[in-house]
Amino acid sequence: MTPExxxxxxFLAIGCVLVAATAVGMVLARRRGDLPDPMVDNLNQRIRxxxxxxxxxxxxxxxxxTGVIVLFAIASFTALREFITxxxxxxxxxxxxxxxxFIVLPVQYILIGMDWYGLYSIFIPVYAFLFMPIIAxxxxxxxxxxxxxxxxxWALMLAVFCVSHVPALLTLKxxxxxxxxxxxxxxxxxxxxxxxxxxxxxxxxFGEHRIAPTLSPSxxxxxxxxxxxxxxxxxxxxxxLTPFTFIEAGAMALVVTLMGFFGGLVMSAIKxxxxxxxxxxxxxxHGGMLDRLDSVIFAxxxxxxxxxxxxxx
Amino acid sequence: MIEQFIAGLVTLFARVIxxxxxxxxxxxxxxxPRVYFANHASHGDFVxxxxxxxxxxxxxxxxxxxxxxxxxxxxxxxxxxxxxxxVLVERDAEKRTADPIQQMATALDEGSSLIxxxxxxxxxxxxxxxxxxxxxxxxxxxxxxxxxxxxWIANLNRAMPKGELIPVPILCxxxxxxxxxxxxxxxxxxxxxxxxxxxxxxRPREHPRP
Numbered sequence: 001m002t003p004e005x006x007x008x009x010x011f012l013a014i015g016c017v018l019v020a021a022t023a024v025g026m027v028l029a030r031r032r033g034d035l036p037d038p039m040v041d042n043l044n045q046r047i048r049x050x051x052x053x054x055x056x057x058x059x060x061x062x063x064x065x066t067g068v069i070v071l072f073a074i075a076s077f078t079a080l081r082e083f084i085t086x087x088x089x090x091x092x093x094x095x096x097x098x099x100x101x102f103i104v105l106p107v108q109y110i111l112i113g114m115d116w117y118g119l120y121s122i123f124i125p126v127y128a129f130l131f132m133p134i135i136a137x138x139x140x141x142x143x144x145x146x147x148x149x150x151x152x153x154w155a156l157m158l159a160v161f162c163v164s165h166v167p168a169l170l171t172l173k174x175x176x177x178x179x180x181x182x183x184x185x186x187x188x189x190x191x192x193x194x195x196x197x198x199x200x201x202x203x204x205x206f207g208e209h210r211i212a213p214t215l216s217p218s219x220x221x222x223x224x225x226x227x228x229x230x231x232x233x234x235x236x237x238x239x240x241l242t243p244f245t246f247i248e249a250g251a252m253a254l255v256v257t258l259m260g261f262f263g264g265l266v267m268s269a270i271k272x273x274x275x276x277x278x279x280x281x282x283x284x285x286h287g288g289m290l291d292r293l294d295s296v297i298f299a300x301x302x303x304x305x306x307x308x309x310x311x312x313x
Numbered sequence: 314m315i316e317q318f319i320a321g322l323v324t325l326f327a328r329v330i331x332x333x334x335x336x337x338x339x340x341x342x343x344x345x346p347r348v349y350f351a352n353h354a355s356h357g358d359f360v361x362x363x364x365x366x367x368x369x370x371x372x373x374x375x376x377x378x379x380x381x382x383x384x385x386x387x388x389x390x391x392x393x394x395x396x397x398x399x400v401l402v403e404r405d406a407e408k409r410t411a412d413p414i415q416q417m418a419t420a421l422d423e424g425s426s427l428i429x430x431x432x433x434x435x436x437x438x439x440x441x442x443x444x445x446x447x448x449x450x451x452x453x454x455x456x457x458x459x460x461x462x463x464x465w466i467a468n469l470n471r472a473m474p475k476g477e478l479i480p481v482p483i484l485c486x487x488x489x490x491x492x493x494x495x496x497x498x499x500x501x502x503x504x505x506x507x508x509x510x511x512x513x514x515x516r517p518r519e520h521p522r523p
Contacts, residue, residue, distance in 0.1 A: 077482075081332070085484040091474045097481040280484060281334055 003180045021047050069167045073109040078289040079159035082280040087151045092141025096132050104128045105160050115171045124161040165300040172312040177243040187242050191235040192299050195257040199227025216268040231257045256299040263298025316396045324364040331485035335365035340489040342370045346421045348461045353430035354470035365487045374426040379404050418455045445505045453495035460492035465515035488515040
């Protein structure tokens with residue numbers, strides 16, 4: 001199959017799954033009648049968000065590499081503003097924040113567009129890391145200085161650096177896999193997001209023993225194990241999208257689902273610390289961009305570097 | 314016509330920068346004349362309140378602003394009086410030619426709603442809300458029937474701090490509370506304190522700091 005055909009086939013398959021999910025959601029909503037059921041509402045909201053996500057990614061794919069880079073740059077922007085909103089910045093951080101939003105973020109994505117691995121892989125961990133505190137120090141506001149600098153660094157690392165590793169997959173040169181970078185992105189996003197959904201479903205069906213009750217009451221051992229195993233199997237069966245063999249695809253899927261799970265845990269810890277339930281209110285009743293991206297953020301850089309080390313030239 | 318276009322641009326800009334979200338709570342927008350009283354920490358405060366009001370309500374809602382600022386030059390005069398249709402009051406009592414309370418009461422009588430900042434000036438301190446000036450009380454006394462709606466504007470002072478040219482796109486919220494009314498025989502201090510407390514209660518929960 002040509003990459004184009006594979007992409008079309010993949011989107012058709014996802015479309016079928018979503019149609020089925022939507023049908024199930026409608027049946028559940030009808031059976032419930034007028035009684036309010038937060039679980040069914042939440043399920044239908046999730047399905048709607050999924051449609052939106054698939055449509056957006058589909059449109060980005062139509063525009064190829066530029067489309068994907070722009071889509072994830074916008075995702076980074078939204079995630080960064082959600083993160084910064086929940087932190088306690090002061091007036092002295094203003095220049096540093098302006099630089100983060102309007103210089104560091106666009107430059108990172110332009111570097112990826114330029115295929116400049118040597119710079120985009122260190123731009124935020126080295127240059128932003130050093131220059132952000134310099135900018136903050138020039139303003140001479142020392143109140144909670146270290147805390148404020150650290151929080152801004154974290155925001156850039158998570159919302160910009162990590163997220164940008166999804167479109168960066170397009171820059172990898174994998175022998176025998178030319179022109180198929182979009183499918184690698186589809187593999188990563190599909191495995192991570194379906195792992196989230198499968199953990200949710202397994203947890204709802206069989207969940208009893210909580211993993212971290214204080215952090216995230218909805219995460220259970222049953223959901224975790226069931227979700228990871230099924231998402232790993234799903235990933236293995238998607239090997240035909242990737243440069244990996246069946247076993248390799250399964251191993252990659254296992255790594256990214258685990259990273260995704262721990263990403264969700266870390267982001268929950270931050271939300272708990274800030275005393276909020278969701279990162280934002282972007283989609284009605286559905287939280288913000290970071291609530292959807294938390295697992296991708298932790299999975300993307302590891303997936304990128306494993307693929308680069310073992311498969312790219 | 315052109316004024317409405319400019320107003321549209323201003324609210325669009327506010328939306329793009331702050332992605333502002335309204336929390337109506339139990340309060341719902343209404344065309345009846347109301348007094349929205351809000352905390353004041355940024356020049357953009359009233360624009361943000363204006364932005365979240367539905368268009369028909371927005372057209373009938375006028376900010377109360379300082380005349381000395383908005384009459385300073387032709388551009389400000391045009392924007393202040395024609396685009397924002399502000400009720401311009403003279404803050405310096407010695408220069409007054411009209412009674413500010415009377416100006417506001419007249420606007421209410423004409424069917425307009427008002428956006429008022431009872432702190433009297435922008436709050437550039439670390440405390441969340443300054444003590445109220447007496448204007449809100451005297452307006453309530455002049456028009457006892459008017460509903461006074463507390464409005465908390467969160468984060469705009471972080472997005473556009475004083476003296477900065479470039480805004481940072483931090484998410485802002487505008488929360489509306491239950492209307493406050495002057496009670497029979499209520500003293501000035503008691504009323505102002507009650508109004509201030511109702512506004513403060515809308516403030517997003519302070520994050521616990523160890």
